[in-house]
Amino acid sequence: MAALSRICPGLGSCTLRGQRAAAAAAAACSLLPKPQHAHTGNTCKLRWPRATSTLQARAVSLCARRLKREDGQQTGFTDEEEEEEDGDFIEDSEVEELFQQQGPEGTTGGQHRVFIVQPDVKWGSRKQHLTTAELMMAEAVGLVNTLDSWRVVDKIILSTKTPEKKRIFGKGNFQSLTEKIRQTAGITAVFVNVERLSPLSEREFEEAWGVKVFDRYSVVLHIFRCNARTKEAKLQISLAEIPLLRSRLKNEMGNMDQQGGGSRYIGGSGETLFEVQQRLLKERELKIRSALEKLRRKRHLLRSQRKRNEFPIVSVLGYTNCGKTTLIKALTGDSALQPRNQLFATLDVTVHAGQLPSRMTVLYVDTIGFLSQLPHQLIDSFSATLDDIKHSDLLIHVRDISHPEAVNQKVNVLNVLKNLKVPDRLTSSMIEVHNKTDLVNNYQCAEPEALPVSALQERGLDELKEVVEEEIVNSTGKRILDLKVNLSTSQLSWLYKEAVVQDVQVNADDGSAVVKVLISTAAYGRYKKLFPGR
Ligand SMILES: Nc1nc2c(ncn2[C@@H]2O[C@H](COP(=O)(O)OP(=O)(O)OP(=O)(O)O)[C@@H](O)[C@H]2O)c(=O)[nH]1
Numbered sequence: 001m002a003a004l005s006r007i008c009p010g011l012g013s014c015t016l017r018g019q020r021a022a023a024a025a026a027a028a029c030s031l032l033p034k035p036q037h038a039h040t041g042n043t044c045k046l047r048w049p050r051a052t053s054t055l056q057a058r059a060v061s062l063c064a065r066r067l068k069r070e071d072g073q074q075t076g077f078t079d080e081e082e083e084e085e086d087g088d089f090i091e092d093s094e095v096e097e098l099f100q101q102q103g104p105e106g107t108t109g110g111q112h113r114v115f116i117v118q119p120d121v122k123w124g125s126r127k128q129h130l131t132t133a134e135l136m137m138a139e140a141v142g143l144v145n146t147l148d149s150w151r152v153v154d155k156i157i158l159s160t161k162t163p164e165k166k167r168i169f170g171k172g173n174f175q176s177l178t179e180k181i182r183q184t185a186g187i188t189a190v191f192v193n194v195e196r197l198s199p200l201s202e203r204e205f206e207e208a209w210g211v212k213v214f215d216r217y218s219v220v221l222h223i224f225r226c227n228a229r230t231k232e233a234k235l236q237i238s239l240a241e242i243p244l245l246r247s248r249l250k251n252e253m254g255n256m257d258q259q260g261g262g263s264r265y266i267g268g269s270g271e272t273l274f275e276v277q278q279r280l281l282k283e284r285e286l287k288i289r290s291a292l293e294k295l296r297r298k299r300h301l302l303r304s305q306r307k308r309n310e311f312p313i314v315s316v317l318g319y320t321n322c323g324k325t326t327l328i329k330a331l332t333g334d335s336a337l338q339p340r341n342q343l344f345a346t347l348d349v350t351v352h353a354g355q356l357p358s359r360m361t362v363l364y365v366d367t368i369g370f371l372s373q374l375p376h377q378l379i380d381s382f383s384a385t386l387d388d389i390k391h392s393d394l395l396i397h398v399r400d401i402s403h404p405e406a407v408n409q410k411v412n413v414l415n416v417l418k419n420l421k422v423p424d425r426l427t428s429s430m431i432e433v434h435n436k437t438d439l440v441n442n443y444q445c446a447e448p449e450a451l452p453v454s455a456l457q458e459r460g461l462d463e464l465k466e467v468v469e470e471e472i473v474n475s476t477g478k479r480i481l482d483l484k485v486n487l488s489t490s491q492l493s494w495l496y497k498e499a500v501v502q503d504v505q506v507n508a509d510d511g512s513a514v515v516k517v518l519i520s521t522a523a524y525g526r527y528k529k530l531f532p533g534r
């Protein structure tokens with residue numbers, strides 16, 4: 001308690017107890033030199049002025065709060081909550097309007113009984129070398145089952161030579177497929193598991209089969225739509241849906257033209273119906289882009305604040321459903337995190353404070369999962385979210401090692417990172433974690449660099465934390481030192497200003513304290529000069 005009272009005179013009577021609480025409070029105080037201490041009953045709330053409220057400040061104050069509470073409130077928070085603290089400059093209603101109005105027809109709401117068609121490319125440039133049609137089909141089934149109100153009715157793998165051409169299937173195959181679909185009772189949609197169907201194919205299929213037709217892009221977007229919570233996610237989804245709306249418009253106009261409608265001029269406006277619709281779509285796209293740009297600037301600001309406050313940032317990434325959220329939950333003890341056996345359960349970037357063996361506080365960033373064969377537009381729309389990865393101090397690549405596609409998934413993740421232009425320094429220091437080892441009998445790690453864990457059973461976490469700490473110290477060029485300070489001098493406040501104070505152990509008898517700091521070599525040099533002999 002002595003340490004606490006030193007940092008916060010009112011904390012002597014608060015419910016924070018012990019060294020862990022002291023460390024958290026000290027770390028919280030070290031973020032900003034002058035938090036206001038508000039005391040109610042036996043609790044102390046640390047408050048910072050609005051303008052300087054940062055991600056770190058919240059992370060650590062939440063971390064401190066977590067230590068003193070018994071129930072499991074949320075400790076993670078999204079950048080959006082942060083934005084709300086600093087003043088909303090994009091209206092909720094504006095985003096909701098864009099989001100709610102726009103869902104492409106057939107995907108919004110409603111139930112679907114789905115027939116899945118998996119083209120099996122036998123040869124040519126599109127042949128998948130690392131996967132099989134059966135595994136792709138299994139993933140397609142997984143995608144459909146992720147949606148509460150969608151069910152798989154039947155499925156088929158069909159050979160094709162040219163999935164990218166106008167005609168995906170040969171004439172004979174297409175005919176027997178059409179018969180099968182028409183004869184299967186209760187089908188309301190067909191999911192053709194290719195990256196993207198051309199508007200023409202989509203129209204042709206819908207006409208032949210008499211039901212809605214989805215491709216991988218539209219199914220994944222629908223999952224995103226169902227899971228979106230924050231403004232940024234909603235805007236990004238709205239943007240990614242524009243190409244779908246555009247092809248739908250083309251199809252509708254094609255249909256109307258057959259009846260002589262779409263290309264007629266509307267009452268003296270000089271525009272055809274098609275042109276008006278296209279213009280409206282363009283205007284909507286510009287609106288979304290400008291709102292996203294505002295959020296991007298905000299994100300940039302937050303990022304530089306994070307950097308300034310020097311809490312190391314560890315981004316946790318990997319294929320969808322590999323266990324990223326579960327691992328962060330295990331590393332931080334954040335009970336509010338909710339891992340789900342679902343593809344794309346996490347869509348919003350959330351940040352969670354955790355402690356390493358030396359009690360260094362790091363921020364774990366939970367990211368959106370990757371998926372193979374997703375069109376670039378989709379990735380582009382989410383690049384702002386994934387951009388965070390590039391600005392981390394360290395990356396953890398989580399792999400579901402029990403998955404039959406584990407190797408293929410790794411290749412996919414590395415490709416996405418390459419496309420995102422993640423700096424070499426981050427990919428070369430990236431820690432590879434083999435998760436779900438509990439699902440593999442006598443798991444033997446064949447890759448010497450990888451760390452085997454079971455996030456669910458909390459195994460292998462201490463080893464992982466050790467490695468994270470080692471890499472953080474390497475990558476930030478900082479080290480952790482225990483410095484003995486004289487409390488009657490300005491040493492402690494100097495350290496609060498120039499380094500990250502992780503822990504303070506006060507020795508009331510001689511008025512000294514042992515301070516654990518994360519400090520750069522340059523700052524340590526200055527410290528030794530200023531306080532010689534310490
Ligand atoms: N058996 C076992 N299951 C695990 C382990 N880690 C995660 N899981 C399960 O895998 C499923 C997915 O976990 P999440 O943590 O939500 O995975 P994620 O990578 O965050 O998924 P997305 O956010 O959807 O990309 C959940 O049902 C978890 O309980 C593990 O070590 N062992």
Ligand SMILES: [Mg+2]
Pocket residue numbers: 324325326339345346366
């Ligand atoms: Mg997740």
